[in-house]
Amino acid sequence: MRQPSGSAQRVARKAGSKAKARRAPAPLTKAGRIRRLLFTAAVPNVVIVLIIMAIALGGLLLAGSPMAWWYTIVAESWMVFNLAPVSAAEVHISFLPALPALILATVVAVRVRSAVKHKVSVKDLLILLACVLGVPVLFTLISWLMLWDAGKVYDVSPPNLAQALLRVIVLHLAAMAAGMGTRLWRALAKCYGLPRLLVDATLIALRYLAYLAIGATVVFAVVFLINVSHQGEMMDEYPTVSGMGVAGLVLLSLLYLPNAIVSAASVLVGSEFSVGEGSVSLFSAHLVPLPPLPITGGIPASMPGWAIALLIVPVAAAVYSLYKKRPSFQEVLVATVASAVIMFIACYLVSGELGYYGATGPQLWTAAGLAALWMAVVGCAVAAGFAFVAWRTARMAEAGNTTGSEADQPAPDPAASDEDAAGNDVAADAAAEPEREPITDPEIVDAEIVEDEPTVDDSAEETENEEAPAGEAPADEPDESDQSGESDEGAKRSVAKPLSQELEAETDEEQNSSIKDSPEEGERD
Structure with a gap:
């Protein structure tokens, strides 16, 4: 019975080793590595472009519109997917729905993760970074040229090229950083002699902002349900909107959900969300007529007095992200800076111009500064608490050691004291x-x-005394x-x-x- 089992195990082991050898990638040359990494970075962008082209073509065929619009629709859609501003009929919009860009960034991060999850060199990382940024920048330039050419015929115009490229670079750079993972960032810090607490503190900041986003989602959902009646009143003001139009508005509201969450988070830390001349904060609300979107119905027309109690949300998020980590004051300082930078990037990507309304979105500097302030205050309090507990424990241990050493000492001899x-x-x-x-x-x-x-x-x-019999002195030296x-x-x-x-x-x-x-x-x- 044992021999067949052992033979079967040996056969399975041999077959598994051969299969593993077949799956192992062959060593690549420099040109081969560049091609592989370029393919890794280009696939998400190419897939998005193909999807846009297919949807635009289907829409034009169903509507019976001219095929000449197809290039313009593809170019504008690519700008939307990368949060780059768009312009049509002299209306400039850079406050764009963030959900498509979030999907694209997630796919890019997954592709980057698959490329660097095994051993990777610094040169490979630089090549991958160039590919991750170079491919979307190239597509953006092509789209900008297509819009510039279409502007000669149709009522469209290319956006500000510098602003479009900046948004594309920030979005894909964030996707690259997220896809590299914690282990690779720690390895890079060790390689260049940087302290590990830079990575650990950044993770604390990310957890803090993630918990803050969860709290903002819950608060926004509750406020949306409370003000659900306002949506009906808003839609009644536009009686000409058909059923397909209502479905489109609902879909557009869903695409704006990440914008709503980031804006709600900025309000919860004490900043404000503005729509042109209107603004909303925990202390007051002043609104103007809003676009007919279901998601805007969740914005309250006035703020109750107890709304200031919602400041407990960022405090709870900071405490929960710091308590289990037992941070030092250095980690709190780095986490504070990281929180400000990440919050600023998030607010920058979800804010911009909204046509005739003007500047729309959270206040960048105020939101980033207040988010960092809550992390600094709560972090210093938590670090001071843990430092005090450690100091008190050390004092008690020192006192216990001192008491034990005094108990182990023999009692003083009176005769010896007199002699001394x-x-x-x-x-x-x-x-x-x-x-x-x-x-x-x-x-x-x-x-x-x-x-x-x-x-x-x-x-x-x-040794000599031990060799002698007990009770007797050594014989050689009496x-x-x-x-x-x-x-x-x-x-x-x-x-x-x-x-x-x-x-x-x-x-x-x-x-x-x-x-x-x-x-x-x-x-x-």
Whole structure:
């Protein structure tokens, strides 16, 4: 029974290794890597263009419109997908629905992730970055030229090229950064000697803004349901809108959902959302006649007094993103800067001109600054709390160690205390009378000699004593035990009764002479 099982396992293992070898990509040359990375970056953009072309062609055929409009529709749709401004009939719109651009950025990020999830070099990353930015920039230039050419015949005009390219670059650069992933960013930080907390703090900022977006979605949904009756009143003002028109308005409202979430988040941090001359914040609301979109029916005409309590949403988002991470003050500082940058980019992409209304969207600098302010305040409070807890724990541990060490020390011996006190008195007398006659006390002389002699290896003595029978002294040196005992006592006394250099030299000479004359003097004492 075992042999067939082992054979089957070996066959399966061999077949699996062969299949894995067949799936493993062959080493690529530099030109091959460029082609592969270019294909990775170009696929999402090409697919979007093909979808736009197919939908535009179908729409023109169904409506019976001239086919000459097809190029113009494709070019304008590409601009919309990349949040680049569009212009038609002298109406300029850069406040565009962000959902198509979010879908495109997600697809680009997934393609980038598939290209860098295994080993990748810095050169490959640079090539991939050039492809991710170069392909949409090229398509944008082509679309701009198509609109410029169509403007000679139709009532359209190309947008501001610098503004269009800037939006395209920011959108695809954000998709590239998201697709690289946390591991690759940490590896890059390690490669260039940057601290890891830059990546960790940026992740904290992303979590904070994600929780803020979730809270903004919930708040907007509740407000939308409360003001659902306003939508009917708004649609009644446009009685000529047909059923297909209503369906188109609903679809357009769905495409504007990311704009609504980012705008609601900016309002929750304390900033405001403006529509031309109108504005909405947690403190007040001043509205103008809004476009006939169902999503605009969720904008309240006035703000109740309790709306200021919604400031708890950014506070809760910051606390929840920081509590489990136990951040330091450096991480809080980096997370604050990252929150401001990311919030500014998000508000920039979802704001712009809305035809005759003018500037529409969240206030860029105010929203970014207030989002960073909440992160800074809450982050410093959380970091200070964790720092205090760590300091208190260290103090308690230090106090426990001190108490334990004092408990382990033996109780002081009264006799030794008296002896030390006497020694201190003698030392004081010696310091006070340095010019007196040399002391010839045998104990002090012996102590000075023992202190000047070379030290003995304690481990060797312990080894010799262990070899001797218990309770007996070593046979070779019967008299050194007594001398060592006396020497130890003398050493203790020498520590308690220090002498000057001159006095030490004199006592050494006298001791040497006394040892030569009477070797039993130390034993007699």
